[in-house]
Amino acid sequence: MTELRYLAPGTLDEAVGAFAKAGSAARILAGGTDLLVQMRSGALKPGVIVDIKKIPELTAIEQTADGGFRIGAAVSGMALAEHETFGKVWPGVLEAVNLIGSKQVQGRASAGGNLCNGSPAGDSVPAMVAAGAVVTVQGPDGRREMKVEDVPAGPGRTNLKPGEILVSFTLPPRPPGSSDAYLRMIPRTEMDIAVVGCGVSLTMKDGTVTSARVGLGAVAPTVLLVEDAAKALIGSKLDDAALARAAAACSAACRPIDDKRGTIAYRIKVAGVLLKRTAAIAAQRAQGK
Amino acid sequence: MAKVHVTTSINGEPMEFLCEPSDTMLDALRGPLALTGSKEGCASGDCGACSITLDDRLVCSCLMLAVESEGHEIRTIEGLAQGERLHPLQQKFLEMAALQCGICTSGMLVASDALLKKNPDPSEEEVRFWLAGNLCRCTGYDKIVRAVMETAAEMRAH
Numbered sequence: 108m109t110e111l112r113y114l115a116p117g118t119l120d121e122a123v124g125a126f127a128k129a130g131s132a133a134r135i136l137a138g139g140t141d142l143l144v145q146m147r148s149g150a151l152k153p154g155v156i157v158d159i160k161k162i163p164e165l166t167a168i169e170q171t172a173d174g175g176f177r178i179g180a181a182v183s184g185m186a187l188a189e190h191e192t193f194g195k196v197w198p199g200v201l202e203a204v205n206l207i208g209s210k211q212v213q214g215r216a217s218a219g220g221n222l223c224n225g226s227p228a229g230d231s232v233p234a235m236v237a238a239g240a241v242v243t244v245q246g247p248d249g250r251r252e253m254k255v256e257d258v259p260a261g262p263g264r265t266n267l268k269p270g271e272i273l274v275s276f277t278l279p280p281r282p283p284g285s286s287d288a289y290l291r292m293i294p295r296t297e298m299d300i301a302v303v304g305c306g307v308s309l310t311m312k313d314g315t316v317t318s319a320r321v322g323l324g325a326v327a328p329t330v331l332l333v334e335d336a337a338k339a340l341i342g343s344k345l346d347d348a349a350l351a352r353a354a355a356a357c358s359a360a361c362r363p364i365d366d367k368r369g370t371i372a373y374r375i376k377v378a379g380v381l382l383k384r385t386a387a388i389a390a391q392r393a394q395g396k
Numbered sequence: 397m398a399k400v401h402v403t404t405s406i407n408g409e410p411m412e413f414l415c416e417p418s419d420t421m422l423d424a425l426r427g428p429l430a431l432t433g434s435k436e437g438c439a440s441g442d443c444g445a446c447s448i449t450l451d452d453r454l455v456c457s458c459l460m461l462a463v464e465s466e467g468h469e470i471r472t473i474e475g476l477a478q479g480e481r482l483h484p485l486q487q488k489f490l491e492m493a494a495l496q497c498g499i500c501t502s503g504m505l506v507a508s509d510a511l512l513k514k515n516p517d518p519s520e521e522e523v524r525f526w527l528a529g530n531l532c533r534c535t536g537y538d539k540i541v542r543a544v545m546e547t548a549a550e551m552r553a554h
Contacts, residue, residue, distance in 0.1 A: 113400065113417040113463050140459050143420065144440045147458075156417070158464065185453050209529020210507065212441055214453040215460065 115158040119165070119245055119274065122157055127247045127270030129155035135272060137165075137181035138215035140208060141224045157272075164274060165219075168193060174280035180219025180242075180273040188213075197278060198392060199287030199306055199385075203234030206291060219273045222255065225263040228300045228325040232259070234289040236322030236332050237306035240278050246271030256322070259329035284317075285310040286392030290385045291324070292377050294368055301325040302369040305357070305381035307389045309340065314394070316340045321353070321382065326361040326374050333360045336382060345390050353386065354379030404465040406431070407475030415462040422446045424462035425472060433473035433502045437531070444530030447503035447510075448472050454510040456529075473502035476509060485509055485547045494543035496534030504530050508544045516552055520545060 116122040126133050132154030136142055145151040159165045165179040168190050176193060184204040187193055194201040207216050207230050218231040222242070235255045242253050247270045255276070260266045267273065287308035291301040304324030310317050321336040335356035343349030363374040399414040406429065413428045422439075425431045425448070437443035439458045446457040449471040457472075476483040485508050488494070495501040504527065511518060511526045518526070523544050524537070532540065 111416075111418045113461065115463075115466075136461070136464075138459075139461065139464075140441055140456075143459050143461070146418070147439055156461070158461075160464075183453070208441065209444065210510075210526055211444055211447055211454050211456045211529045212459070214450065214455040 110154060112155045113158065114155060115161045117161050119162050119272070122159055122162060123245055123247060123270065123272055125155070126157045126272060129157075130269070133157060135159055135223070137217045137220040138183055138212075139220075140212050140216040141220060159272065167275075171277070171280075176276075176278045178218065178276045178278070180223075180275055181217045182219075183215050183217055184213035185210075187218075196281060197238060197287060199289045199308060199389060200231070200234045200238050200240075200278070203289035203304070203306060204231045206230045206289070218276060222258055223265055223267070223273055225259055225261070225265050226300070227259070227262055227328055227330060228304065229330065230289070230291060230301060230304055230324070232330040233304045233322030233324040234287065234306035235276060235278075236330055237287055237289075237308040237320045238278050239308065239320055240276045242276055243274040244271045245274050250274075252277075256330065256332040261328045282310050284312055284393050286389050288385045288388035288392065290381050290388070292369075292381060300368070303374055303377045303381055304330075305378065305385045307340075307382070307385040309386070309389050309393055311390060311393045314344050316343055316345060316390075319386075321357065323357055323360060323378055323382075326363040326378050328362070331360050333357055335360070340386060345386060350383045350386060354382045357382040400463050402463055402466050404468060404470055406470045407472060413462075417461070417463055419462045421448065421457040421460045421462050421465055421470070424465075425457060431472050431474050435499050435502060437499060437503075442529075442531065443500070443503075444507060444527075445500050445503040447506040447530065449506065449510055452510075452513070454507055471506075473506050476505060483509065484551055485512070485544070488543045488547040488550070489540070492539055492543040492546065494535060494539040500530055500532040500534075504532065504540055508540075508547075511544070512548055512551065516548060518545075518548060 134153040136158040165181040167179045169177045221229040221231045240255045289306045291304040293299040306322040309319040319337040319340040321333040323331045336353040339352035358379040361375045435445040437445035441456045441459040448457045
């Protein structure tokens with residue numbers, strides 16, 4: 108016997124109204140790959156589920172007029188992979204989204220859910236942070252924008268206000284010579300969560316880095332934007348000294364936990380190693396190699 | 397609590413059923429729809445035994461609500477054979493002993509079929525990565541991977 112109510116509104120206004128009205132008993136259903144597991148384990152007993160997949164804006168992938176991308180919060184990893192141009196412009200974001208779970212999970216799981224689930228180890232989040240993505244959220248008080256790095260508040264928590272729904276990610280247009288990459292360290296191939304995840308996005312001109320952003324996952328209570336690592340890369344030709352400074356900045360930013368996947372010392376060391384490898388891949392892509 | 401009425405398509409046939417809002421698609425398949433080919437292993441999306449396709453995308457039926465199938469196309473292991481004629485993957489799994497206890501088999505077949513539709517010429521690595529979400533405690537995976545590779549080669553030859 109259940110008291111659960113399922114709603115699948117066709118407009119965002121209806122969804123926001125229903126979600127806010129149901130209060131703390133309500134949960135948003137996008138891909139459901141986290142929500143259904145939490146319900147099954149008894150960790151969550153929602154009274155109302157608001158399925159947002161019937162709202163066109165939440166499942167659309169659009170190129171914006173300035174050449175950026177807007178991705179609906181409920182777009183699945185598989186749908187993003189099937190898009191004609193997205194993976195060419197943002198290969199690092201795509202590879203991060205397509206490291207979430209198995210193919211079965213990628214058929215449903217969304218970057219919006221990955222972010223709102225609040226896991227420090229969510230794979231898409233460091234890549235979105237590196238990309239400089241901004242999210243649009245809508246709630247009872249209207250619409251606003253937030254930087255992706257400002258959304259997580261701690262394990263399982265976000266800075267969304269009560270009643271707010273994540274609508275979409277907006278990725279900025281890219282100047283020529285730009286690319287990105289994402290790497291994670293996991294104890295066994297596929298089907299595990301990150302011990303460390305690293306996203307790097309950069310723009311290069313004549314072999315020199317002109318702008319860069321670095322996101323780190325699974326090394327702190329929230330995914331981190333590591334500005335000192337980006338500073339070490341900018342202006343360099345990614346020589347050993349610059350990479351060593353950026354790696355040291357990544358290691359210095361870590362405040363990890365010890366768990367069965369990795370010790371504190373191991374995660375701190377791997378964060379630096381991954382920065383070097385991820386930056387090298389992003390640079391190769393940026394230079395069309 | 398009132399049950400929800402769902403209209404969907406399963407293996408190409410229009411279908412209606414009643415379910416609780418909290419029922420998973422797997423609950424509906426194995427319950428009111430009496431399609432018991434999809435197996436429940438972990439019920440948390442880790443084992444792949446309940447794999448189906450939703451609008452041609454591979455998903456775990458334990459990770460979706462039955463009500464979410466409203467207006468969509470579901471395909472299950474029951475739709476793989478053509479009447480009495482086994483799908484080439486099913487035939488090859490039999491010939492090459494790519495199963496033992498059989499719990500994972502329907503999920504393996506649905507997942508492998510989804511792969512070959514998308515990529516008729518996968519490398520062994522691509523097969524192994526694609527099937528990483530399907531667990532098998534009997535075969536050690538080698539026989540399954542070889543059966544998928546051989547089926548792909550035969551299907552390309554025809």
